[in-house]
Amino acid sequence: MWDFQWTLQILPDLMDGLAVTVQITVLGYLIALVLGLLIAIVRRAPFVGAVLHAAMEFVRTTPLLIQVVFVFLLAPAYISPMTVGIVVIGVHYAAYTAEVYRSGIEGVAKGQWEAARALSLPARRTWGAIVLPQAIRKVIPALGNYLIATFKDTPLLIAIGVGELLTEAQQIGSASFRVVEVYTVVGFLFLLVSIPSAILLRRLERRYAAV
Amino acid sequence: MDFLIQRLPLYLDGAWVTIQLTIGGGALAFVLAMVFGIIGTIRHWLPRAVSTVYVEVFRGIAALVLMFWMAFALPQLSGYQLDDRFAAILALGLNVGAYGAEVVRSSINAVAKAQVEATVALNFSWFQRMRLVVLPQAWAQMLPTFGNLIIELMKATAVVYLIGVTDLTAVAQNMRESTGETVIAFLGAFVLYYLIAHALIFGMRLLERRANRKLGRAVPRGKGLKSLAQSTPVGSGTAGGIS
Numbered sequence: 001m002w003d004f005q006w007t008l009q010i011l012p013d014l015m016d017g018l019a020v021t022v023q024i025t026v027l028g029y030l031i032a033l034v035l036g037l038l039i040a041i042v043r044r045a046p047f048v049g050a051v052l053h054a055a056m057e058f059v060r061t062t063p064l065l066i067q068v069v070f071v072f073l074l075a076p077a078y079i080s081p082m083t084v085g086i087v088v089i090g091v092h093y094a095a096y097t098a099e100v101y102r103s104g105i106e107g108v109a110k111g112q113w114e115a116a117r118a119l120s121l122p123a124r125r126t127w128g129a130i131v132l133p134q135a136i137r138k139v140i141p142a143l144g145n146y147l148i149a150t151f152k153d154t155p156l157l158i159a160i161g162v163g164e165l166l167t168e169a170q171q172i173g174s175a176s177f178r179v180v181e182v183y184t185v186v187g188f189l190f191l192l193v194s195i196p197s198a199i200l201l202r203r204l205e206r207r208y209a210a211v
Numbered sequence: 212m213d214f215l216i217q218r219l220p221l222y223l224d225g226a227w228v229t230i231q232l233t234i235g236g237g238a239l240a241f242v243l244a245m246v247f248g249i250i251g252t253i254r255h256w257l258p259r260a261v262s263t264v265y266v267e268v269f270r271g272i273a274a275l276v277l278m279f280w281m282a283f284a285l286p287q288l289s290g291y292q293l294d295d296r297f298a299a300i301l302a303l304g305l306n307v308g309a310y311g312a313e314v315v316r317s318s319i320n321a322v323a324k325a326q327v328e329a330t331v332a333l334n335f336s337w338f339q340r341m342r343l344v345v346l347p348q349a350w351a352q353m354l355p356t357f358g359n360l361i362i363e364l365m366k367a368t369a370v371v372y373l374i375g376v377t378d379l380t381a382v383a384q385n386m387r388e389s390t391g392e393t394v395i396a397f398l399g400a401f402v403l404y405y406l407i408a409h410a411l412i413f414g415m416r417l418l419e420r421r422a423n424r425k426l427g428r429a430v431p432r433g434k435g436l437k438s439l440a441q442s443t444p445v446g447s448g449t450a451g452g453i454s
Contacts, residue, residue: 058401063369063404065369066369066400069384073387073393154273155275155276156370166273166275173283178287179284184284187280194272198271
């Protein structure tokens with residue numbers, strides 16, 4: 001039933017796919033980290049904040065898949081599917097990380113803001129030297145959760161033909177009509193990445209949650 | 212606008228499939244979460260190990276990969292072809308159930324020690340303790356995260372169109388192909404997804420209120436049903452939300 005020879009043969013191609021998956025994950029997640037922080041800060045502004053909040057709510061309550069396909073269809077042809085995938089994943093998860101940052105910022109004690117004001121620090125120093133270092137430290141485990149979530153959402157990009165792991169697997173499967181090995185190996189490769197990351201995350205949690 | 216009104220029945224059919232998958236997957240996920248969550252709190256190592264393996268394996272594999280495996284690999288392996296919708300519900304339920312099991316486990320563990328000690332003092336059996344004391348309290352704690360999970364599940368159903376189920380996303384795709392109107396065709400689906408999500412959020416808030424009231428905990432007073440429509444945003448859950 002299970003052909004090891006064949007498994008070994010397809011492994012290199014699948015590893016290539018995994019490399020693409022990891023690349024998309026890392027880049028998308030970086031966008032989510034930076035954009036999410038910006039959103040969390042701008043959200044505190046009166047009018048723009050409310051609009052931004054509604055937009056984020058919309059992004060969070062509709063499926064990533066349909067967002068990806070939609071943007072892909074509207075994007076000009078010279079933008080590669082991979083770029084579209086990275087950007088949409090980044091924006092989608094920014095809507096989540098923004099909430100995480102927000103809870104961190106709100107968790108900073110009021111006295112810290114007052115002290116910064118009493119010292120008449122400029123806004124940039126208040127955020128950069130007082131608020132964010134305290135806020136971000138507390139939410140590192142929660143942010144880490146979304147790295148794993150991003151990783152597990154990259155297979156969606158099969159819908160727009162990015163050559164990530166699942167796309168690679170499907171191509172091998174349809175060319176050979178032997179799908180058991182292919183999809184099983186894909187499952188194992190996912191575990192190979194996500195279980196160690198979950199363990200790493202638990203360590204991070206122990207390290208930062210106690211602060 | 213005429214475009215959407217004319218084709219509304221088709222969108223509603225798609226939305227109905229999405230809702231069915233959400234309910235089916237949610238029901239399966241709930242049962243699995245309860246079973247594996249509860250056996251994850253038993254002191255003996257064997258049930259705990261079973262629970263951990265289930266959680267780590269099905270949380271670690273993307274729902275879409277699981278779905279592909281059930282729709283394409285399983286028929287070759289076993290000779291039986293699952294109905295596409297059933298394969299989708301199975302994959303989503305197993306995946307979300309693993310997240311849920313973690314929530315159940317940690318909520319049960321978070322019930323105050325004294326409560327458990329009291330049941331021991333009263334000579335309750337394990338079943339009595341769970342049913343009468345621990346679960347009702349843990350339940351109130353689980354519900355907010357379950358709310359986030361059911362939204363995640365609903366959103367995850369969109370992938371079923373990749374294995375050939377005609378859900379809301381598939382309808383939007385078909386509309387676009389037959390009319391060439393990308394923006395409007397997708398707009399209809401986006402709006403329906405948004406509405407379904409908010410109906411789910413509303414329902415979960417009602418459940419939360421009821422759970423808290425049953426425990427005699429103060430429900431935020433005053434604004435009645437209207438207050439349910441606001442309060443905390445989706446996905447603002449703490450650890451265990453998704454990941």
